[in-house]
Amino acid sequence: MKAMMLTGLRSLELREAPPPELAAPTDILLKLAVVGVCGSDIHYYTTGKIGSQVVSYPFVVGHECAGIVERVGPAVRRLKPGDRVAVEPAISCGQCDQCRGGRPHTCRALKFLGCPGQAPGCLAEYLVMPEQCCYPLLPALTLEQAALLEPLAIGFYSVRRGGSIKGARIAILGAGPIGLSVLVCARARGAQTIYVSDRIEARVAVARNAGADWAGNPDQVDIVKEISAREPLLLDQVFECCGQQAALDQAIDLLKPGGKLVMVGIPEVERVSFIIDRARRKELDVLNVRRQCECTAPALALLERGVLKADFMITHRFPFDRTKEAFDLVADYRDGVVKALINFLGTTRNH
Ligand SMILES: [Zn+2]
Numbered sequence: 297m298k299a300m301m302l303t304g305l306r307s308l309e310l311r312e313a314p315p316p317e318l319a320a321p322t323d324i325l326l327k328l329a330v331v332g333v334c335g336s337d338i339h340y341y342t343t344g345k346i347g348s349q350v351v352s353y354p355f356v357v358g359h360e361c362a363g364i365v366e367r368v369g370p371a372v373r374r375l376k377p378g379d380r381v382a383v384e385p386a387i388s389c390g391q392c393d394q395c396r397g398g399r400p401h402t403c404r405a406l407k408f409l410g411c412p413g414q415a416p417g418c419l420a421e422y423l424v425m426p427e428q429c430c431y432p433l434l435p436a437l438t439l440e441q442a443a444l445l446e447p448l449a450i451g452f453y454s455v456r457r458g459g460s461i462k463g464a465r466i467a468i469l470g471a472g473p474i475g476l477s478v479l480v481c482a483r484a485r486g487a488q489t490i491y492v493s494d495r496i497e498a499r500v501a502v503a504r505n506a507g508a509d510w511a512g513n514p515d516q517v518d519i520v521k522e523i524s525a526r527e528p529l530l531l532d533q534v535f536e537c538c539g540q541q542a543a544l545d546q547a548i549d550l551l552k553p554g555g556k557l558v559m560v561g562i563p564e565v566e567r568v569s570f571i572i573d574r575a576r577r578k579e580l581d582v583l584n585v586r587r588q589c590e591c592t593a594p595a596l597a598l599l600e601r602g603v604l605k606a607d608f609m610i611t612h613r614f615p616f617d618r619t620k621e622a623f624d625l626v627a628d629y630r631d632g633v634v635k636a637l638i639n640f641l642g643t644t645r646n647h
Pocket residue numbers: 334335336359360446447
């Protein structure tokens with residue numbers, strides 16, 4: 297089969313690779329249909345690592361995907377060849393303390409697609425996944441929508457981490473695909489007022505169209521001043537979705553006493569800091585988000601019912617052999633890109 301391999305910094309090559317085999321009786325062989333390009337793929341593409349996770353070349357990245365069942369193992373019951381599925385990219389062991397404690401996303405033996413040292417990614421023609429990671433799609437859902445499920449599940453989980461959202465006044469700092477996923481999930485779950493910031497003008501506009509009550513660019517306006525003028529009691533929750541120190545500082549200033557800072561973004565630096573005097577006096581909760589935990593099914597249910605609308609995030613489509621163009625576009629934040637999709641079935645059809 298053909299696989300798109302990272303072969304160095306900013307280097308992607310289409311190479312021949314052995315097709316994956318069904319190993320366990322519950323395994324499913326999928327033919328990939330759509331893969332979303334994620335910010336974390338771009339970290340590996342431009343820097344070769346995320347924190348301690350370092351790529352050894354060649355390596356296949358990609359984890360946001362939807363596909364069509366090609367073959368199933370003898371113990372597979374729910375799926376058959378031809379079925380369309382969304383893929384949960386985290387394969388957990390089910391045995392360790394984390395899995396048994398209801399935290400499969402921090403499984404000690406986690407295999408996450410496209411994560412160095414764990415599992416190769418899905419930017420290839422075929423992929424084998426266990427049945428429990430494959431979610432069948434209702435006919436109304438397209439494979440492109442299904443490929444948005446992973447970031448949407450992270451948005452759903454982030455909102456769940458933040459606690460009581462009904463009637464809450466919140467800010468989302470960073471309006472990339474994850475920030476926008478938090479936005480649509482927070483809205484669907486009953487947030488009252490949502491403020492959004494991003495340094496890219498096109499994303500500010502996208503956030504406004506997607507239902508933000510206010511959206512602004514921190515390079516042009518003082519975010520803290522603007523939002524606190526509208527919210528004198530300040531905010532219940534701030535979702536930091538860009539991994540920037542400046543956004544963390546804004547979050548501390550925007551939160552009301554007892555507020556929650558939900559850290560979703562992946563910083564490129566090793567350390568971040570807070571003005572502890574402010575965080576401490578307000579007794580803020582600081583919550584880290586590690587991808588998502590058991591939010592794929594509820595996010596999919598909301599997507600199927602049309603409660604979550606996410607199509608607006610898809611700004612670009614590329615065929616498989618032009619994956620590098622998609623990565624360069626996303627890496628350089630060009631052309632108003634939010635979510636670029638690799639569509640194996642052809643970029644003019646919306647399956
Ligand atoms: Zn992702």
